[in-house]
Amino acid sequence: MTVATSMRTISGTPVLSVRDLVVGAKTPQGPRTIVDGVSFDLHQGQILGLVGESGSGKTVTCRALMRLLPATSLSIQSGSIRLIDQDIAHLPEDKMCQLRGSKIGMIFQNPTSHLDPVMRIGEQIAESIRFHENASRREAKAKAVDLLRQVGIPDPQSRVDNFPHEFSGGMRQRALIATALACNPGILVADEPTTALDVTVQAQILRLLLDLRDQRGLAMILITHDLGVVAQTCDSIAVMYGGRLAEIGPKRALLREPRHPYTARLIACQPGASTGYGLMPSIPGQPPSVNAFPSGCRFHPRCDLAIPICQQEHPPMREMAQDHFSACHRAEDVVPLRTDTDVNQARKAL
Structure with missing residues (x-):
């Protein structure tokens, strides 16, 4: 099953529903797909955290939602972006101008x-x-x-x-x-809103966003690479890798029991509560270039669970638990990467 056909609603009709979003780019090497088949729902009062390494497609996805892609290099190729009851994926610019700010707003990085x-x-x-x-x-x-x-x-x-x-x-x-x-606006898209701020001011801004959500009933998409921030603020998490969704689900379930190897390694790489002198965990290898996406699962060159099918077939998004989906051929075999001496900051925040 795919997210588009099997994702349950959290609190009625979503205020934003994205289905099979594909964003293409013009490059010197020819046309490339930057965002590939992204689907998710956002409900009133919900904060969705969009996480992943740099270059995973987070910002391009959210700029596509705002229809703020640079027309000379990026464009929506297919898919739908339904804002309440209107598909805005290919809405004329003059009509889109009426929606930006009044229906959906963006906080830039x-x-x-x-x-x-x-x-x-x-x-x-x-x-x-x-x-x-x-x-x-x-x-x-x-x-x-x-x-x-x-x-x-x-x-x-x-x-x-x-x-x-x-x-x-x-x-x-x-x-x-x-x-x-x-x-x-009923929806806010926040692109790394605390990246350049010190930790004290960062906490103040996050508290402000939560207060605004509570006071106004706002729905938010929070783009970040910091799972500690996600654990403190978000209700649901979507993990992106190589322009695709790797995993999406409720915050508590996803952080405690990740069902994608990439998610498990991201969580393990977060700074922990201990003050030991060991090396920080890391994910071996590098994220793929848009000009050289691997076949099959895009994470397989860096994955210690990879088997031959991972190189050959893109894994479908499967529901592993209620509202918790993973695009991994071996999702059932993923275990949280815990140690006895170090509990990562994201889980501690729960």
């Missing part, structure tokens, strides 16, 4: 590169409000002040007139979150 350095913070937040809500400058600025207050910016009445360089890194990230929330 680096606020410095996504905030205009010569435009006041309040003006950048108000721009979206004026576009979507036909508000006056005064109304839009008043709402920008309120949004800055909601995301924890001190003295928002005066800070609204600051430029980005007058904000700290954490404050810029909060301003970017305020911008994404300006027109009350």
Whole structure:
């Protein structure tokens, strides 16, 4: 069975339903598939963590959901992206502009590169409000002040007139979150929202996202490579490798009993609670290049459970437990990589 035909709903009709999404790229070596057959559901109030190594296809997948792929190099080849009751995969750009910000918003990874350095913070937040809500400058600025207050910016009445360089890194990230929330979208896509922040500010931003989810009933997709962050914030986890979904399921089940060798090794590589001097565990080999994806299961060159069929056939996504799916020929044989002296941070957070 595939996820598309067998995934159960968690709380009614999903607010976002992705089915068999394929994203292609133009490269000097010819056309290549970057994201291959990704399917998942997102429900109101749910936070889905999208994890995997760099180059696994996480950001491309979420930019495809926003229809923010660079048209000269990347495009959606097939599949559907159903936002509530509308397939937006090939929606004309003028209509997509109406949905971005009002129905689905995005928090980008680096606020410095996504905030205009010569435009006041309040003006950048108000721009979206004026576009979507036909508000006056005064109304839009008043709402920008309120949004800055909601995301924890001190003295928002005066800070609204600051430029980005007058904000700290954490404050810029909060301003970017305020911008994404300006027109009350029901879905937020957060691309590594805490990567460049110190651990204290990171915790504050994650707490803010959780509070916003609780207050507004937001659905979120959180892109990250940090399973500790996922364990603290997410309800479900989707693991990507080589442009494909390797495993998807409820957080607790997936972290405690992974059913894909790649997931098990990712968990084992997380920093643990012990302070020993041994080497950190690692996954042997390198992630595959988009120009040289292996046949069959794309993880098989790095997998110690690989058998001949893994090299020959792409494993179908199978349901291993309720709402827990794995694309592995030997999913039943996967065991968590635990040691007696070190419990990884992700499981400890549970």
